[in-house]
Structures are given as structure tokens and as C-alpha cells.
Amino acid sequence: MSRIEVKNVTKKYGAVTALDDVSVTIEENKIYGLLGRNGAGKSTLLNIITNRVFPTSGEVLIDGEPVLENDKVLGKVYCMSEQPLYPESMRVKEVFKWTQEFYPDMDMDYALALADKFALSTRKRLKTLSTGYTSIYKIIVALACNAPVLLLDEPVLGLDANFRDVFYRELIARYSEQPRTVVISTHLIEEAADVVEHVLIINNGRIILDDSTQNVLAAGCTVTGPAALVDEYVAGYRVLGSDTLGGIKSVYLLGLPDAPAPAGVEISGMKLQSLFIHLTNA
Amino acid sequence: MRLLPAWKYQMNGVKWPLIVYYIVIASLLVLMGVSLSIAQENVRITVGGMEMASMIFIFVVGLNSYKSVFFMMSANGISRKTMFVSFLAMLGVVAAGMALVDTLYGIGMKMAGNYQTMFEQLYNLETSAPAWIPGGFEWRLCSYLVAGMAGYLITILYYRMNKAVKLLVSIGVPVLVLFVWPAADLAWFNGATLKAVGWLIGWASGLSSGNPYIGVISNIVLTALLGALCYVALRRAPIRTKTS
Numbered sequence: 001m002s003r004i005e006v007k008n009v010t011k012k013y014g015a016v017t018a019l020d021d022v023s024v025t026i027e028e029n030k031i032y033g034l035l036g037r038n039g040a041g042k043s044t045l046l047n048i049i050t051n052r053v054f055p056t057s058g059e060v061l062i063d064g065e066p067v068l069e070n071d072k073v074l075g076k077v078y079c080m081s082e083q084p085l086y087p088e089s090m091r092v093k094e095v096f097k098w099t100q101e102f103y104p105d106m107d108m109d110y111a112l113a114l115a116d117k118f119a120l121s122t123r124k125r126l127k128t129l130s131t132g133y134t135s136i137y138k139i140i141v142a143l144a145c146n147a148p149v150l151l152l153d154e155p156v157l158g159l160d161a162n163f164r165d166v167f168y169r170e171l172i173a174r175y176s177e178q179p180r181t182v183v184i185s186t187h188l189i190e191e192a193a194d195v196v197e198h199v200l201i202i203n204n205g206r207i208i209l210d211d212s213t214q215n216v217l218a219a220g221c222t223v224t225g226p227a228a229l230v231d232e233y234v235a236g237y238r239v240l241g242s243d244t245l246g247g248i249k250s251v252y253l254l255g256l257p258d259a260p261a262p263a264g265v266e267i268s269g270m271k272l273q274s275l276f277i278h279l280t281n282a
Numbered sequence: 283m284r285l286l287p288a289w290k291y292q293m294n295g296v297k298w299p300l301i302v303y304y305i306v307i308a309s310l311l312v313l314m315g316v317s318l319s320i321a322q323e324n325v326r327i328t329v330g331g332m333e334m335a336s337m338i339f340i341f342v343v344g345l346n347s348y349k350s351v352f353f354m355m356s357a358n359g360i361s362r363k364t365m366f367v368s369f370l371a372m373l374g375v376v377a378a379g380m381a382l383v384d385t386l387y388g389i390g391m392k393m394a395g396n397y398q399t400m401f402e403q404l405y406n407l408e409t410s411a412p413a414w415i416p417g418g419f420e421w422r423l424c425s426y427l428v429a430g431m432a433g434y435l436i437t438i439l440y441y442r443m444n445k446a447v448k449l450l451v452s453i454g455v456p457v458l459v460l461f462v463w464p465a466a467d468l469a470w471f472n473g474a475t476l477k478a479v480g481w482l483i484g485w486a487s488g489l490s491s492g493n494p495y496i497g498v499i500s501n502i503v504l505t506a507l508l509g510a511l512c513y514v515a516l517r518r519a520p521i522r523t524k525t526s
Contacts, residue, residue: 052356052521069517071284073361083521084356087350101287102358147359 002063002076002148003028004049009058010042018044019057020205025246028148029179031171033196033213035189035272037280041205042185043082046151047153062149078147082154088127092120092137096104096144103145109178109261113142117166131158139167143174149181156188164188168195172219193272203280217270223257224250226267233257233265240278254278288360290366292351296343296376302524303339304383330398332387333422336380337429344433345375349441353484353521362516370509373430381422382403389414404487405494431508438515 004026011019019041026032036042047053049060051067051074059066062073073254086095092115100106115122118136129137135157156164172195175182185202186192201209201214209216220240223230227249240252252274261267347369356363384399391397392412401418402408430483440448467475481490488496 047521048354051361054518054520069361069363071359071361071364074361075284077359079357079359081357085353085521087354098287098291098354099358101290102284102360189302 002183004149005061005064006045006049007059007061008074009045009048009055009060011041011048011053012056013184017205019048021058022202022205022207023058024200024207024210026082026181026183027198028181031175031182031184031195032198032200033189033192034183034185034200034202035192035276036185037203038187040076040202041282043153044205045202046079046081046153046183046185050074050077052079070201075103076147077149077151078142078145079151080142080153080155082157084126084134086126090126091122092124092126093122095126095137095141096122099145103147105146106246107144107146111140113191114140114143114170117170118163132160132163135159136163139170143170146178147180149183151185152181153185154187155169155184156186156191164191171195189273189276190271199272201276201279208279213272216275217272220254220270220275221253221256222250222252222268222271222274223265224248224268225261227246228263229262233259233262241274284360285364285368285371287358288355288364289371291354292347292368292372293375294404295347295351296372298338299343300376300380307387309336312436330403331400332384333400333425336384336422337425340373340377340380340426341429341433344435345437346373347434348437348516352441352516356521362519363443366513366516369434373427373434377423377430380426381419384422385414385419388418401494404489405492407494417498420498421494423499424498424505427505428501428508431505431512435508435512435515438512438519442515442519482503 006024006026007020009019010017011020016123022041022045034042034045044053045217047075048055049062049067051060054068059068062076065073067073067077067250075234085222090098096106096111099111100108112122115137118140119245120133120136120140124133125133126137135155136159139152139155142152142155155261157165159167168191171182184192184196193213196213198212199209201208223234225233225248230249230251234251234253234257240254242249242251244250252271254275257267346511351369352362352365360368388399388401389412399406399418401421402415407415438449443451464476467473484490486496486500488494488498488500
């Protein structure tokens with residue numbers, strides 16, 4: 001079991017409310033996407049779940065037990081943080097070694113194999129790593145530590161497209177072998193949409209969407225075709241946004257049109273990013 | 283409580299500094315021995331006070347045992363409580379080890395020549411015979427515990443302060459202790475408060491009675507008090523974070 005319950009959590013930093021009465025349940029063995037704009041409260045929520053910062057009010061339970069100063073529960077969670085928490089003078093191989101001390105189920109062979117795959121030298125000190133490789137060593141630790149709950153805060157920060165692809169493939173492969181609870185906090189929504197099973201959108205410290213990816217994507221559609229035809233067809237529907245390239249226009253609709261599409265107009269799936277922009281622009 | 287890995291991590295952090303510290307001490311002794319051997323016959327060198335160097339060392343260990351350890355342990359799901367207990371365990375082992383080494387060092391140095399430990403100087407226990415003096419090990423152990431705990435408390439308090447308070451404390455406390463208090467004491471109390479503090483230190487350390495065990499007991503109480511303050515300060519310490 002590895003179920004997270006966030007109950008009425010509020011976090012204030014002086015006059016700023018980073019989280020405002022957030023309640024959410026993260027079910028076990030699912031991949032969640034935690035999406036939000038800069039400053040929306042994503043990292044604060046992950047830091048509260050891992051007891052790194054304290055909520056102003058409310059509580060977090062993992063498998064029914066409060067996380068507050070609870071080693072047993074905290075040991076079930078690995079949070080890959082955007083912040084540099086490891087000593088900068090440490091070598092990558094030392095990070096692996098100490099992670100194995102703290103998470104005895106860590107798969108060291110897998111960690112070393114992943115380091116090879118990412119072309120990461122384990123002899124390097126953390127302070128010498130680029131932004132991309134800093135993300136990579138954290139990704140390796142997260143994937144290899146075998147914690148039942150993985151919280152990944154901006155895991156692909158600074159990674160090129162190839163390494164991002166490797167990461168998503170490894171995440172899915174690892175998840176398929178050993179299902180676990182994963183929360184990915186990211187800005188790269190379209191990439192994450194292919195991986196996440198459940199979407200949490202946070203805006204101004206509040207959870208404004210908590211639904212399965214399937215339901216979210218079924219809630220709307222993309223209408224593509226000649227601009228004039230598309231405009232005529234979508235008139236009267238709730239438009240989330242649009243893109244125009246040459247004479248071709250794509251319109252993102254909330255809901256599905258009742259009438260069949262005219263010739264030359266195509267209806268395809270909803271784009272999560274369009275929904276996200278619509279919901280978080282308000 | 284995942285104490286063992288936390289303790290191992292704390293010990294790993296102090297292992298090399300400790301080795302380097304004793305290598306430096308040993309090198310100084312060798313240097314002194316060489317100097318003596320090439321000096322003229324009438325030269326007399328007296329050495330002593332190794333304990334003060336050890337106290338400073340362990341104070342610095344305390345100072346360096348908080349922020350990076352806190353971050354590392356937070357990254358690995360260790361609670362503040364376990365982190366604190368692991369620090370106590372590390373400090374206990376290091377202080378006991380250093381107290382033992384320094385006690386044996388004192389005995390060894392007496393065999394080699396004219397040597398006075400700080401403990402003997404403070405409590406007027408002057409003896410030239412190389413012997414295990416009762417109370418010496420305990421006094422060193424408890425003094426090192428106080429020094430380590432004081433360093434730990436200072437670093438935690440600084441971590442918890444914002445920039446303005448840090449600045450205020452860094453300037454304000456030395457000014458208050460070194461200038462304001464003595465001046466006010468002389469102006470209004472005719473030096474009575476400083477004398478009272480001096481008397482209190484003399485009494486609590488056992489220096490006035492010449493009984494080192496009073497100092498041992500006082501240091502145990504002081505260690506417990508500093509430890510309690512450390513725990514209060516760190517139990518709600520957050521990882522400093524951006525509100526993203």
C-alpha cells in the first residue's frame with residue numbers, strides 16, 4: 001500500500017498563501033501528473049507531503065499514518081527535488097552508496113546501468129554536473145531506490161529530447177515491472193500527458209482539477225480545418241483556445257460538437273495543454 | 283527510527299577531519315621533538331593544553347553538522363528526530379574517543395618529558411608521574427560534549443534566523459557582551475555582575491573547590507540543556523524553499 005491523503009492543507013509564507021485548503025487523495029500504484037504554473041504551489045505540496053516544510057494547518061497521511069516526523073512513513077517516499085539537497089562535493093557514486101544505506105531496497109546494478117545509459121560518469125562531483133546531468137543523477141536515484149512512492153519535482157529540467165525520451169521509457173518500464181505511486185510535477189504537459197494516468201491541476205494554491213487523464217481528454221476535442229469552416233462549425237461552443245498556421249486553424253473545444261463535421265474538417269482528441277492553459281489563465 | 287544509516291552518515295562526515303586533526307597534532311609533536319634534539323642543552327620546552335585544541339575542534343564539528351546533514355537526510359526521508367538522535371550518537375562516540383585519546387596522550391607525553399594537561403593546570407593537579415588521573419577522562423568527555431552541542435545550537439539558530447536577525451545577533455551579541463555589559467556593570471554595579479558570573483563559573487566548574495567532578499556534573503547539565511534547546515530549534519525547522 002502507498003496511498004497519500006492530503007487533508008485540508010494550507011501553507012502560508014507571511015502574507016502569501018502557497019496552498020489554500022488543499023485536499024486530495026493520491027491512490028496507490030498510479031502515475032499522477034501534478035500540473036501548475038510557476039508559483040502555483042506544486043513544490044510546496046510535495047515538500048509538505050515529505051515533511052520538508054510544515055503546513056500552516058491540515059495534515060498529510062500515508063497509508064493512514066501522519067507523515068509528521070514519522071520515519072517509517074517517510075522511508076516509503078522518495079522525493080526527487082528541484083532543490084540541491086545533496087552535498088555539492090559528493091561524487092555521484094557516493095550519492096548512490098548513501099541512497100542504498102537509506103533505502104536498502106535500492107537496486108545498485110540498475111542505477112549503474114542507467115548511469116551508463118545516460119552517459120553519466122559516477123566519479124564526477126555533483127558541483128561539476130550541468131543542469132541536465134544534475135536532473136539525470138536524481139532521476140537515476142529516484143528510479144533505482146525502489147521506494148513505493150516516488151515524487152518527481154520537475155524531473156526533466158534541463159534534459160534534451162533524447163534523454164527525456166529515455167527517462168519516460170525507463171519510468172514506464174520500471175512502473176510496469178513494479179507498480180508504485182508516482183507523482184510527476186512538470187511544466188512539459190504534452191510529454192507528461194502520454195505517461196500520467198491521473199491529472200491534478202493546481203492553481204493559486206488550490207486543486208482545480210482532479211480526474212483521470214482519460215476523462216479529462218474525453219471532456220473536449222480539437223477541431224482542425226480551413227479557418228472559415230472551423231469558425232462556422234464551432235460557433236456556439238465553448239472554445240478553450242486556437243492555433244492558426246496558414247489557412248489551417250485548430251480550435252480546442254470543451255465538450256463535443258453534436259453536428260457531424262463538414263468535409264475538410266477533422267475532429268481529434270483534446271490537448272491537455274490547451275485545457276491547462278484555459279483553466280489556469282483565469 | 284532509521285538510526286543506523288543516519289548515524290553512519292554523521293560519522294562519515296567527521297571521520298576525515300578527525301584523522302587530519304590528529305595527524306596535525308602528531309606532526310607538531312614530531313616537529314617539536316626534532317627542534318628539541320637540535321637545540322642547545324639549556325633549552326626547556328613546556329607543552330600543554332591539548333584539551334583546548336580538541337574543544338575547538340569538536341565545537342567546529344558541531345557547527346558543521348547541521349545544514350548539509352539536514353538537507354541530505356531530508357532528501358532521504360529521515361525525520362528531524364532521528365537526525366538529532368544520530369547527531370547525539372555521533373557526538374557521544376567522537377567525544378568519548380577524543381577524550382580517551384587525549385587522556386592517553388597526556389600520559390604518553392609525561393613519559394616523554396615535561397607535559398601538563400589543561401585538566402591538571404585548571405584543577406592544580408600537577409604531577410610529573412605518568413598516571414591515569416581520576417576524573418580526567420570524564421572531565422574531557424563532558425567538556426567536549428558541551429563544546430560540540432554549543433556549536434550545533436549556534437548553527438541551528440543561525441539557520442532558523444532571517445538575514446536581519448542574523449546581522450543583529452552577529453553584531454549585537456559581541457557588542458553587548460564585550461562592551462555594553464562591562465561598561466554598564468562598572469557604571470552601575472561596581473563590577474558586581476561580572477564578579478557574580480566569575481564566581482558562578484568557578485563554582486559550577488569546580489575550579490574554586492578544586493573538585494573536577496563538580497565540573498563534570500555541571501557539563502552534563504549544560505549538555506542536556508543545550509541539547510534540549512537544539513531539539514526545540516530543529517524540530518520545526520523547514521527546508522528553505524521557493525513557493526513554486
